[in-house]
Amino acid sequence: xxxxxxxxxxxxxxxxxxxxxxxxxxxxxxxxxxxxxxxxxxxxxxxxxxxxxxxxxxxxxxxxxxxxxxxxxxxxxxxxxxxxxxxxxxxxxxxxxxxxxxxxxxxxxxxxxxxxxxxxxxxxxxxxxxxxxxxxxxxxxxxxxxxxxxxxxxxxxxxxxxxxxxxxxxxxxxxxxxxxxxxxxxxxxxxxxxxxxxxxxxxxxxxxxxxxxxxxxxxxxxxxxxxxxxxxxxxxxxxxxxxxxxxxxxxxxxxxxxxxxxxxxxxxxxxxxxxxxxxxxxxxxxxxxxxxxxxxxxxxxxxxxxxxxxxxxxxxxxxxxxxxxxxxxxxxxxxxxxxxxxxxxxxxxxxxxxxxxxxxxxxxxxxxxxxxxxxxxxxxxxxxxxxxxxxxxxxxxxxxxxxxxxxxxxxxxxxxxxxx
Ligand code: UD1
Numbered sequence: 001x002x003x004x005x006x007x008x009x010x011x012x013x014x015x016x017x018x019x020x021x022x023x024x025x026x027x028x029x030x031x032x033x034x035x036x037x038x039x040x041x042x043x044x045x046x047x048x049x050x051x052x053x054x055x056x057x058x059x060x061x062x063x064x065x066x067x068x069x070x071x072x073x074x075x076x077x078x079x080x081x082x083x084x085x086x087x088x089x090x091x092x093x094x095x096x097x098x099x100x101x102x103x104x105x106x107x108x109x110x111x112x113x114x115x116x117x118x119x120x121x122x123x124x125x126x127x128x129x130x131x132x133x134x135x136x137x138x139x140x141x142x143x144x145x146x147x148x149x150x151x152x153x154x155x156x157x158x159x160x161x162x163x164x165x166x167x168x169x170x171x172x173x174x175x176x177x178x179x180x181x182x183x184x185x186x187x188x189x190x191x192x193x194x195x196x197x198x199x200x201x202x203x204x205x206x207x208x209x210x211x212x213x214x215x216x217x218x219x220x221x222x223x224x225x226x227x228x229x230x231x232x233x234x235x236x237x238x239x240x241x242x243x244x245x246x247x248x249x250x251x252x253x254x255x256x257x258x259x260x261x262x263x264x265x266x267x268x269x270x271x272x273x274x275x276x277x278x279x280x281x282x283x284x285x286x287x288x289x290x291x292x293x294x295x296x297x298x299x300x301x302x303x304x305x306x307x308x309x310x311x312x313x314x315x316x317x318x319x320x321x322x323x324x325x326x327x328x329x330x331x332x333x334x335x336x337x338x339x340x341x342x343x344x345x346x347x348x349x350x351x352x353x354x355x356x357x358x359x360x361x362x363x364x365x366x367x368x369x370x371x372x373x374x375x376x377x378x379x380x381x382x383x384x385x386x387x388x389x390x391x392x393x394x395x396x397x398x399x400x401x402x403x404x405x406x407x408x409x410x411x412x413x414x415x416x417x418x419x420x
Contacts, residue, residue, distance in 0.1 A: 001390060001391065001392075001393075001418050002392055002393070002415060002416065002417050002418045003388055003389060003390050003392060003415070003416045004377065004380075004388075004389040004392055004395075004402070004403055004413060004414070004415055004416075005386060005387075005388055005389075005413065005414050005415075005416060006362070006377060006380035006381060006383075006386065006387045006389065006411070006412065006413045007362075007385075007386055007412035007413075008245070008360070008362055008380050008381050008382055008383035008384060008385065008386075008387060008412075009245075009382075009383070009384050009385075010245065010381075010410065010411070010412055011245055011246045011247040011410070012241060012242050012245050012246070012247030012248070012249050012381070012406075012409045012410045012411060013247050013248055013249070013409070013410040014249060014250075014408050014409040014410045015249065015250040015251075015252060015408065015409070016238060016249070016250075016251060016252065016405045016408040016409055017252045017253055018230040018231055018234055018235050018238075018251050018252065018253045018254045018279070019043075019045040019230070019231050019234050019399070019400045019405075020043035020044050020045045020227075020228035020229070020230065020231060021045070021189075021190055021193065021228055021229050021230060021231040021232065021233075021234075022045055022047055022049060022050070022231060022233075022397075022398045023163070023188075023190045023231075023233070023305075024189075024190040024193040024194070024228050024229050024231075025041065025044050025045065025050060025053075025228045026049060026050070026053055026091075026093055026096060027096050027167040027171070027190070027194045028041065028193070028194060028197045028226070028228065029041075029050070029053040029054075029057065029064075029073065030053070030096045030097045030099075030100040030167075030171060031100060031171055031194060031197055031198055031201070032057070032062075032073045032075050033057075033060070033062070033075050033078060033097070033100040033101060033103075033104050034075075034100055034103060034104060034171060034174055034175060034198070034201065034203070034221045035075060035201045035221045035222060035223050035224070036075055036076055036078070036104070036221065036222075037074070037075065037076055037201075037221070037222050037223030038072065038073070038074040038076070038223040039072070039073045039074070039075075039201070039223045039224060039225075039226065040067075040070050040071075040072050040073075040223075040224075040225040040226070041070065041071040041072075041073065041226055041227075041228060042069070042070055042225065042226065042227040042228070043227045043228045043230075044070075044071040044228055045228075045231065045400045046066075046400050047396065047397060047398060047399070047400060048393070048396045048397045049091050049093070049397050049398065050071070052087065052090040052091035052094070053091065053094075054071075055087055055090070056083055056087050056091075056094060056097060057073060057075065059080065059083065059084065059087060060075075060078050060079070060080045060081070060083070060101070061077050061078050061079035061080050062074060062075040062076075062077060062078055063075075063077065074223075075104075078104060078105070081101050081104075081105035081107050081108050081109065082108070082109035082110060083097060083101075083109075083110040083111070084111075085111040085142075088110055088111045088112075088113060089111075091397075092113050092121055093113075093164060094110070094113060095110075095113045095123045095126060095164060095168065096164055096167055096168055096171075097110070098110065098126065098130070098144070098146065098168055098172075099126075099130065099167075099168035099169060099170070099171035099172035100171040100172075102130065102135055102146050102148050102151070102172055102175070103151060103171060103172050103173075103174055103175025103176070104175060106147065106148055106149060107145075107146060107147045107148070108144075108146045109143065109144070109145050109146070110143070110144055111142055111143050111144070112139070112142045112143065112144060117330070117333070117368060117369035117370075117372075117394070118328040118329070118330050118331050118369060123164070123165070125158055125159065125160070125162045125165040126162070126164060126165045126168045126169075127139075127144075129156045129158065129165055129168070129169045129172075129182075130146065130148075130168065130169070130172055132154060132156045133148070133151045133152060133153070133154065133156065133169070133172055133173065133176055133180065134148055134150060134151050134152045134176070135147065135148040135151065135172070136148065148172075150176075150177060151172055151173070151175055151176030151177070151217070152176055152177055152178060153173060153176045153177060153178030153179045153180040153215070153216075153217050154178075154180060154181075155180075155181045155183060156169055156180060156181070156182050156183065157183045157184055158182065158183065158184045158185065158186075159184070160184070160298075161184050161185060161186040161187065161211070161298045162186060163186040163188050163190070163191065163298075165186075166182055166185045166186040166191055166213065167186075167191065167194055169182050170182065170191075170194060170195070170198065170205060170208075170213060170215055171198075173215035173217050174198060174203045174205070174215055174217055174219075174221065175217060175218075176215075176217035176218065177217055177218050178216075178217060178218070179214060179215065179216050179217070180214070180215045180217060181212060181213070181214050181215075182212070182213040182214075182215070183211065183212055184211055185207070185208075185210075185211055185212060185213045186298060186299065187208075187209055187210065187211060187298070187299045187300065188298075188299040189209070189229060189232065189255075189258045189299070190229070191208045191209070191213075192208045192209045193228065193229045194208070195207075195208035195209075195213070196226075197224075197226050198221070200224040200226050201221040201222055201223065201224050202219055202220065202221045202222050203215070203219060203221055204216035204219055229255070229258075230253045230254055230255055230258075232254070232255065232258040232259050232303075233303065233305045233306060233371070233398070234398075234399060234405075235251050235254035235255075235258075235259060235280065236259055236262045236303070236305075236306040236309060236310075237306075237309045237371075237374045237377075237378065237399075237402075238251055238405065238406070238409060239251070239259070239262065239263070239266060239271075239273065239280070239282050240262075240266075240306070240309040240310055240312060240313040240375075240378045241309075241313075241377070241378050241381055241406060241409065241411070242271070242282045242283075242284050242409070243266050243269060243271050243282070243284045243288060243313040243314075244312060244313040244315070244316075244378045244379065244381050244382040245381040245382050245411070246284050246285060246286070246382075247283075247284060247409070247410065248281070248282070248283040248284075249281070249282050249409050249410075250279055250280070250281050250282075251279045251280045251281075251282070252278065252279040253278075253279055254275070254279045254280040255275070256273070256274075256275020256276075256280050257275070259275075259280070260300070261300065261301060261302040261303070262302070262303070262306050262310065263275070263280070265291045265292070265294060265302070265310065266282070266284075266313075268289070268291050268292065269288040269289050269290070269291050269313075269314065269317060270284070270285075270286065270287075270288055270289050271283065271284040271288070272284075287316060287317060287318055287356075288313065288314060288316070288317035288318070288356075289317060289318055289319060290314065290317050290318060290319030290320050290321045290356065291314065291317075291321045293321075293322040293323070293324060294307065294310060294311075294321065294322070294323045294324070295323075295324040295326060296323075296324065296325050296326050296327050297326055297327075298327070304325065304326075304327035304328060304331060305371050306371070307323060307325055307331060307371070308331070308334045308371045308372045308374065308375035309371060309374050309375045309378050310323075311323055311334070311335075311338070311345070311352065311354060311375060312334075312338060312375035312376070312378035312379040313378055314354055314356065315338065315341075315342075315343045315344075315345075315354060315356065315357065315360055315379055315382070316356055316357060316358070316359070316360060316382055317354075317356040318356055319355075319356055320353060320354065320355050320356070321353075321354045321356075322351065322352070322353050322354075323351065323352040323353075323354065324350055324351055325350045325352070326350060331369075331372075332347050332352055333368035333369060333372055334368055334369070334371075334372030334373075334375045334376065335347055335352060337365040337366060337367075337368065337372070337376055338365075338375070338376070338379055340363040340364075340365055341360045341361060341362065341363050341365065341379055341380070341383050341387065342357055342359065342360045342361050342363075342383070343357065343360065343379065344356075344357050359383075359384055360379060360382055360383035360384065361383055361384050361385055362380065362383045362384065362385035362386040362387040362388075363383075363387060363388075364387075364388045364390070365380075365387060365388070365389055365390070366389070366390045366391045367389060367390070367391040367392055367393075367394040367395055368391075368394070369394055370394050370395060370397050370398045371398075372394070373389070373391070373392060373394045373395040374395060374398075374399065374402065376389050377389065377395075377402060377406065377413070380413075381406070381411055381413075392415075401415075403415040
């Protein structure tokens with residue numbers, strides 16, 4: 001199994017270009033099905049979840065291949081409307097293909113995505129919304145059989161602003177007749193990116209970024225060339241790395257507006273963070289101060305995906321920082337691993353209390369999930385001695401090459417491939 005070896009204790013100094021956003025490109029890859037044409041994606045990150053999406057597209061009869069730095073997808077030849085159980089299990093967010101396949105084929109068969117590292121991952125809101133638009137969905141032995149001779153636009157109200165449900169409904173509504181309004185829609189920047197992509201293909205979607213998204217269905221879509229937005233969680237990870245180890249770094253391409261809740265907390269802890277059109281500069285000197293309670297919430301609140309990396313950054317801060325995880329049930333699995341490095345964290349239900357310690361020390365640790373794994377890297381940079389991080393396949397789901405990026409920022413980190 002591949003591992004990361006981190007020699008901690010040094011300050012960071014350097015620059016890195018931020019990869020394209022994983023959470024943006026996955027729904028965009030599903031949306032390419034609606035174009036029925038050639039799409040060229042620029043700035044698409046090379047990740048395990050992107051590979052899984054490519055395999056899903058290929059299994060549906062579509063072409064999807066890298067042409068240099070561009071991911072070229074041609075969905076003209078789509079000839080299947082089911083996704084195998086094996087492919088569904090490879091990527092938990094594969095449910096996003098449901099709305100797109102249904103809109104294009106009038107039916108879709110796939111297995112239930114099931115739970116994930118973060119706890120149960122229900123898709124009841126996706127299914128209820130699709131039913132509102134006229135889909136018939138049978139759930140049978142872990143499989144979903146969906147048919148929709150016609151999808152009809154109407155208002156769909158989400159009881160919570162689910163990112164995946166909002167995206168699935170946007171895709172289904174593009175293939176429907178009339179106007180769909182998604183109320184209490186998620187407002188994440190990746191939803192705006194999906195809207196921009198769909199409109200570049202000829203769709204009529206408006207309102208993304210607000211709680212009401214309107215989709216005028218029934219327009220024939222076509223291919224386009226599109227650049228995926230920068231990954232705000234990768235950017236948050238590297239900001240937290242600088243906060244953890246100290247240093248001064250520049251994140252080229254990162255958009256500070258997408259990260260305002262994260263940067264506000266880092267400033268409160270004593271870092272200087274400034275953003276402009278080129279990227280984000282972050283300078284952190286001396287020990288961090290404790291922060292106000294960090295409560296995860298749907299965008300524009302503090303992102304649950306940045307909870308673990310921020311927690312790792314404050315392990316040596318002066319004072320006590322309280323975290324409250326409100327989105328996923330099982331999102332403190334990194335805590336036991338951080339404790340092996342000397343962290344002082346107490347967890348009770350959705351609350352975690354971090355009391356800053358003088359020093360952290362290197363230790364063998366194991367990734368429990370994608371962002372929890374990134375948090376181990378962030379903590380290891382501030383620990384004395386060597387940290388060996390195993391089960392990094394979780395990290396590979398969402399970071400192109402975290403060791404390469406952190407090395408550009410001056411970190412002492414190498415990847416040891418399996419079998420070496
Ligand atoms: C997306 C992101 C993920 C991020 C999360 C929250 C992608 C590929 N993944 O996941 O990185 O952590 O948003 O920002 O973009 N829920 C239901 N029923 C549903 C759908 C969701 O109860 O049908 C609940 C979930 O269990 C969770 C909450 O709603 O508690 C938010 O989930 P959601 O916004 O849907 O997250 P994802 O789209 O799965």
